[in-house]
Amino acid sequence: MSARSSLTSWGAIRLVAGREIMTRLHSKSFVWLTVILVGAVVLGGFALNLASSSGPTAERVGVTPQTASLAQGIESTGTTLGTDVETVDVADDTAGEAQVRDGDLDALVTGSADDPTVVVESELSPGLTAVFTTLAQQAALSDAVTSLGGDPAEVAGDMATAQPTVRTIGEASEFDPTRYVTGLVTGILLFMAIMISGQLIAQGVVEEKTSRVVELLLSTVRPWQLMAGKVLGIGLVGLGQVALVVLAGVGTALGLGLVDTSTIDLGTAAAWALVWFVVGFVSYALLMAGLGALVSRQEDVGAVTTPVTFLMVIPYIVGVSVAPWAPDNPLVVWLSYVPLCSPLLMPVRIALGSAETWEALVALGLSVAVIPVLVWLAAKIYSNAVLRTGARVRLKDALRSA
Amino acid sequence: MATLEIDSLTKSYGDVQALRGTSFDVRAGEIFGFVGSNGAGKTTTMRIVLGVLAADSGEVRQDGRPLDLAARRRIGYMPEERGLYPRMKVGEQLVYLARLHGLSGADAKDAMERWTTTLGVDARRGDEVQKLSLGNQQRVQLAAALTHDPDLLVLDEPFSGLDPVAVDVMSGVLRARADAGVPVVFSSHQLDLVERLCDRVGIIKDGSMVEVGTIDELRRTETERWVVDGPPGATWIGAVPDGRAVSLEGSRTVVELTPRADGTDGEAGREQAVLRAALAAGPVREFALVRPSLTELYRDVVSAEEKPAGTAAETVGVVA
Numbered sequence: 001m002s003a004r005s006s007l008t009s010w011g012a013i014r015l016v017a018g019r020e021i022m023t024r025l026h027s028k029s030f031v032w033l034t035v036i037l038v039g040a041v042v043l044g045g046f047a048l049n050l051a052s053s054s055g056p057t058a059e060r061v062g063v064t065p066q067t068a069s070l071a072q073g074i075e076s077t078g079t080t081l082g083t084d085v086e087t088v089d090v091a092d093d094t095a096g097e098a099q100v101r102d103g104d105l106d107a108l109v110t111g112s113a114d115d116p117t118v119v120v121e122s123e124l125s126p127g128l129t130a131v132f133t134t135l136a137q138q139a140a141l142s143d144a145v146t147s148l149g150g151d152p153a154e155v156a157g158d159m160a161t162a163q164p165t166v167r168t169i170g171e172a173s174e175f176d177p178t179r180y181v182t183g184l185v186t187g188i189l190l191f192m193a194i195m196i197s198g199q200l201i202a203q204g205v206v207e208e209k210t211s212r213v214v215e216l217l218l219s220t221v222r223p224w225q226l227m228a229g230k231v232l233g234i235g236l237v238g239l240g241q242v243a244l245v246v247l248a249g250v251g252t253a254l255g256l257g258l259v260d261t262s263t264i265d266l267g268t269a270a271a272w273a274l275v276w277f278v279v280g281f282v283s284y285a286l287l288m289a290g291l292g293a294l295v296s297r298q299e300d301v302g303a304v305t306t307p308v309t310f311l312m313v314i315p316y317i318v319g320v321s322v323a324p325w326a327p328d329n330p331l332v333v334w335l336s337y338v339p340l341c342s343p344l345l346m347p348v349r350i351a352l353g354s355a356e357t358w359e360a361l362v363a364l365g366l367s368v369a370v371i372p373v374l375v376w377l378a379a380k381i382y383s384n385a386v387l388r389t390g391a392r393v394r395l396k397d398a399l400r401s402a
Numbered sequence: 403m404a405t406l407e408i409d410s411l412t413k414s415y416g417d418v419q420a421l422r423g424t425s426f427d428v429r430a431g432e433i434f435g436f437v438g439s440n441g442a443g444k445t446t447t448m449r450i451v452l453g454v455l456a457a458d459s460g461e462v463r464q465d466g467r468p469l470d471l472a473a474r475r476r477i478g479y480m481p482e483e484r485g486l487y488p489r490m491k492v493g494e495q496l497v498y499l500a501r502l503h504g505l506s507g508a509d510a511k512d513a514m515e516r517w518t519t520t521l522g523v524d525a526r527r528g529d530e531v532q533k534l535s536l537g538n539q540q541r542v543q544l545a546a547a548l549t550h551d552p553d554l555l556v557l558d559e560p561f562s563g564l565d566p567v568a569v570d571v572m573s574g575v576l577r578a579r580a581d582a583g584v585p586v587v588f589s590s591h592q593l594d595l596v597e598r599l600c601d602r603v604g605i606i607k608d609g610s611m612v613e614v615g616t617i618d619e620l621r622r623t624e625t626e627r628w629v630v631d632g633p634p635g636a637t638w639i640g641a642v643p644d645g646r647a648v649s650l651e652g653s654r655t656v657v658e659l660t661p662r663a664d665g666t667d668g669e670a671g672r673e674q675a676v677l678r679a680a681l682a683a684g685p686v687r688e689f690a691l692v693r694p695s696l697t698e699l700y701r702d703v704v705s706a707e708e709k710p711a712g713t714a715a716e717t718v719g720v721v722a
Contacts, residue, residue, distance in 0.1 A: 007475065007504040015501055023490070212485035216546065219452040219479045220502040222471070387454060389483075 012221040016229025017236065020204065024237040033196070034241050038248045041185075045252030048181070058086040059128055062096040062108040065089075069113045070135070077134050083127030093119075107132075114139075178259045180324045182266070183352040186273050187319040189245060191344055193277055195312060197238035198284040202292035202301050204230055205386070209296055214386055223383035224375075231285045235278070242277045246270045269351040272360065279367050280343025284308060286374040290381035294393045304392065315341035319348040327354030337363050339370040404465045405429050406451070406554055406585050411460035412609075413446055420446045422609040423460070428554075428585040428602075433576055435600035436589040437696075439704050443609040444589040445482045448558050452479050464554070475503050478552030480560050482589075484543050486531045492518065492542050493527035496549055503550035513549040521545050521571065537568050544572060548579075555579055557588035561595055573599055597696040605703050612703050620699055626659045627692040628673050633684030641679035644672070655680075656692060 007015075024030045059078070063071045071087040078085030088105065090096035096108040100121050107128055111117040118124060118132055142152035208214040217226055250266050253259045259266060287308045295304045315335055323332045327349060336345040336355070342363040349355035385398040406428040413421040421443045428434040438444050449455040451462050453474045462469045487495055493514055500510035518524040521541040526534055531542060540563060547555065555576070561569055576599065580586045590596050596603060597617055605613040613620055627648065635655030639647045642657060649656040657676050673691075680686050694702075 007502070012502065015498070019498055207487070211488055212481055212483045213487055214485065215449070215452075215454055215481040215483075216479060216485045216499065217502065218454045219477065220475050220499075387449075 007220075009222075009225055012225045013229040013232060016217075016221065016226055017233035020230055020233025021237055024200070024234065030237070030241075034244060037189075037192075037241070037245045041245055041249040042252045044185075045249065045256055045258060049256045049258055058084040059106045059125060060086050060088055060104070061128070062088050062090040062099060062105040064091075064093055064096055064108075064110055066112050067109040067116050070109060070116060073135060073138075074109070074131060077131050077138075078127070081127070081130050081134065083131055085128070085131060179352050182259070182269055183324050183348045184320055185249060186269065186351040187316060187323070187344065187348040189242065189249075190273060190277055190280065190347055191312065191316040191319075193238055193242045193245075194280045194284050194343065195309070197234055197281050198288040198308070198312075199301070199305070200234050200238075201230060201285045202288040202305050203298060204234065205289050205292035205382070206295060206298055206301055209293065209386055209389060210298070212389070218387070223386065224379045227286075227289050227379060227382055230289065231282065235281050235285060238281055239274065239277060243274060246273055269347075272350045273347045275364070276343045276347040279364065279371075280340075282371060283340055283343065283367065283374055284312065286371070286378035290378035290385075290398075291395075293382040293386040294395065294398060296389045296392070300392060311340055312344060315344035319345045323348050323352060323354075327352045337366060339367045342367045404553055404585065406587065407463040407466075408447065408451065409461045409463065411447060411450055411457045411462070413443075413450065413455065413458050420609055421450075421457070421460075424606065424610055425460075426604045426611050426614050428587045430585055431580050431583045432585060432601040433580045433599055434585070434587040435596035435603040436587055436606065437591070437593060437596055437603060437700060438589075438606035442606045442704075444606060445558055446609075447606070448479075448482075448556050448587075448589065451556055452477060473553075476550070476553040478547035478550065478555045478557075480543055480547045480557040482558035484539060486539065486543060486546065488532035489530050491528055491530055492523065492534070495531060496542065496545055499546045500549040503552075505550055510549065513551070514545070517545040517548050518542075520575070536563055537565055540564055541568065541571075544575065548575070553584065555584055555586040555588070557586070559590060560588050561590055561592055569595070593696045593700055603696065605700060607704055613699070617696065620696070621693045625661055626673070628657050628659070628676055629688065629690050629692050630655045630657065630676065630680045630686060631688035632680045632686035635680075638679045638683035641682065642676050645676055653687075 061074055063074075068089060071089075074087055075085050088099075090099060090105075090108065093108075093110045096105065096110065097119055099105040100108050100119055103121070106120070107124060108119040109116050110119055118128075124132065138156070142156070145152045145155050208217065214226075221229075247270075250270050253266060288305055291304050291308060292301060295301060315338075318332055318335055322329055323345065326332065332345065332349065332354075335341045336349050336359075346355060346360055346363045350360055381395070381398045385393040408427065409425050411421045411424045412419075424443060424447055426434075436444050436447070446455065450457045451469070453469065453471065464473055467473075490498075496514040496518065497507070497510045500513050501507065505513060514527075515524070518527055521544060523534070523538050523541045523545070526538060526542075531539060534542065540560075544557075544560065547557065557576075560572055560576075564572060573595075576586050576588070580601075600617065602614070602616050603620060604611050631654050634653065635647045635650045635657070639645070639650075639655070639657065644660045645657045646660070647655055648658045659672055659676075677686065677689050680689070
């Protein structure tokens with residue numbers, strides 16, 4: 001007689017979860033989906049980088065030893081005019097002109113500090129034109145002030161401190177493109193991940209029901225163990241998938257310098273996204289497992305899970321269409337506390353920076369508190385319906401029968 | 403090994419009473435055939451034994467103790483509608499199922515290799531189940547019921563859809579397990595097979611057992627009947643002292659011997675008087691005891707509302 005070991009609940013759950021994980025990892029569609037998601041995030045990052053690279057790159061202006069004293073004035077004028085200018089010291093006119101020809105420099109200031117000449121390859125960019133025009137005007141003004149017997153430095157100081165008085169009559173715009181993109185990506189990613197994993201759960205349940213293997217399984221493990229193993233296994237695979245995509249996204253964003261790390265903490269947003277994936281996945285997976293047990297054919301999975309899908313779409317739509325533009329919209333704020341909606345909405349608010357940490361923790365607490373109820377509900381529906389093959393079992397019957 | 407006791411099970415689905423106090427037992431080392439028409443309650447009974455369904459009342463015991471989950475893991479089960487993951491490989495699947503029954507990984511692999519070889523599907527270990535023929539899927543299904551070296555075998559329709567060779571393999575395996583002391587219970591509509599293979603048989607009708615016993619016990623009729631193929635019965639029946647003709651059709655005559663109140667001891671020779679009377683009237687080509695086959699018994703039981711077995715037995719003789 002072969003050696004026997006008794007199987008504990010945890011042992012049974014682990015076996016079931018292990019099979020689910022191996023099945024997903026061996027599935028071509030799963031592998032491809034992961035590759036596509038990671039690829040989309042990375043390529044999206046590069047596309048964003050290309051689109052925005054023309055703007056923020058600094059104009060490089062060379063200064064010779066003779067014109068080096070103008071460097072500070074050029075940079076500060078550039079800042080005032082909104083043109084990012086970087087000055088570079090060059091050895092002499094010849095070296096500087098060579099760099100201009102190579103495209104290494106956008107412009108070279110030659111001549112003397114009193115009478116500078118700007119050398120360019122073909123034409124001066126609009127930003128630099130404004131900078132040098134302003135500088136020339138200031139020089140002309142200084143000359144005029146001097147010839148009138150005034151002190152150019154004093155006038156320059158007065159001019160530097162002169163500011164228009166601005167009064168805001170609308171609300172200050174909080175729109176931050178980095179946060180907007182992060183919020184949008186978080187919302188879409190979580191929705192997709194939870195939706196796909198949830199569908200996998202429902203399909204897995206129906207597969208076991210259709211193939212009748214569930215009867216064999218239930219003769220060795222209890223329904224809740226089977227369900228828990230399934231949720232754990234598919235959940236871990238889903239978590240790994242989301243983590244991979246999030247890491248790829250954060251890595252791309254940081255690597256390409258896409259985000260201004262002073263306005264957003266990507267690490268925190270990513271960590272919260274993973275936490276909310278776990279909570280959201282478990283909640284929806286339980287519902288999907290229960291509902292999946294009601295039908296006996298894969299074709300019916302879509303129909304029977306429609307109410308849950310609908311429930312997911314509402315916070316998703318609010319999250320990606322309303323929240324990024326109006327993070328403090330009452331609908332957004334209130335829905336982000338509602339269990340089953342929180343996992344799809346709260347991480348978007350966190351990424352947008354509109355939720356305080358305590359708000360996220362309260363929403364998390366509420367969502368976690370609902371999970372035991374979902375476990376009870378799903379286990380009841382599942383164990384009552386999973387052996388009844390044939391026509392779709394009515395939810396009412398599954399909840400009623402003992 | 404253990405005796406399985408099924409005690410007064412009841413189960414209803416809504417208004418339908420599926421089981422009404424079903425009781426029988428399966429002893430160590432015997433093959434028990436469980437027969438009955440569709441919907442009589444066979445599958446429900448088996449599902450309750452496996453704990454897949456809960457009975458409304460009644461109990462399933464093994465050696466006097468109620469079956470719990472640990473004991474149920476020691477059962478080898480073949481569900482009525484076959485159940486395997488279609489897209490999982492044969493070997494992986496059998497190892498997985500064996501481990502769910504509590505075997506270690508190494509033991510499960512050994513058992514998988516042993517049983518796939520025994521059942522002749524060792525060459526298909528690396529194939530997905532859905533790529534196998536139905537007959538081979540059935541063999542894999544049986545292997546799934548055997549890999550954990552069960553203390554009890556419960557098989558719902560194990561022979562349906564098998565070719566004759568596979569039937570022989572399956573029969574051989576069941577007999578070997580029973581000989582090793584494992585109680586085996588299986589349901590089937592192939593009554594000739596049940597008659598050949600089973601030590602005892604139970605017939606279920608409308609959720610309760612109407613007959614339980616060995617084949618011989620079931621086939622024993624309360625009166626002895628003999629069939630004579632020879633001279634027309636009317637010409638000689640008068641010469642038989644305590645018999646009467648129940649059927650006279652040309653050359654075939656069925657004679658029923660009147661039962662005696664004082665028992666059957668020393669009565670073994672009574673039928674010789676029938677033979678002598680017939681021989682006196684002409685040549686006899688066949689003389690045999692009429693014993694209803696299981697099929698006939700079954701028809702009687704399931705069709706007759708209350709009539710016991712034997713009355714509708716046809717005059718098909720077993721050559722003595």
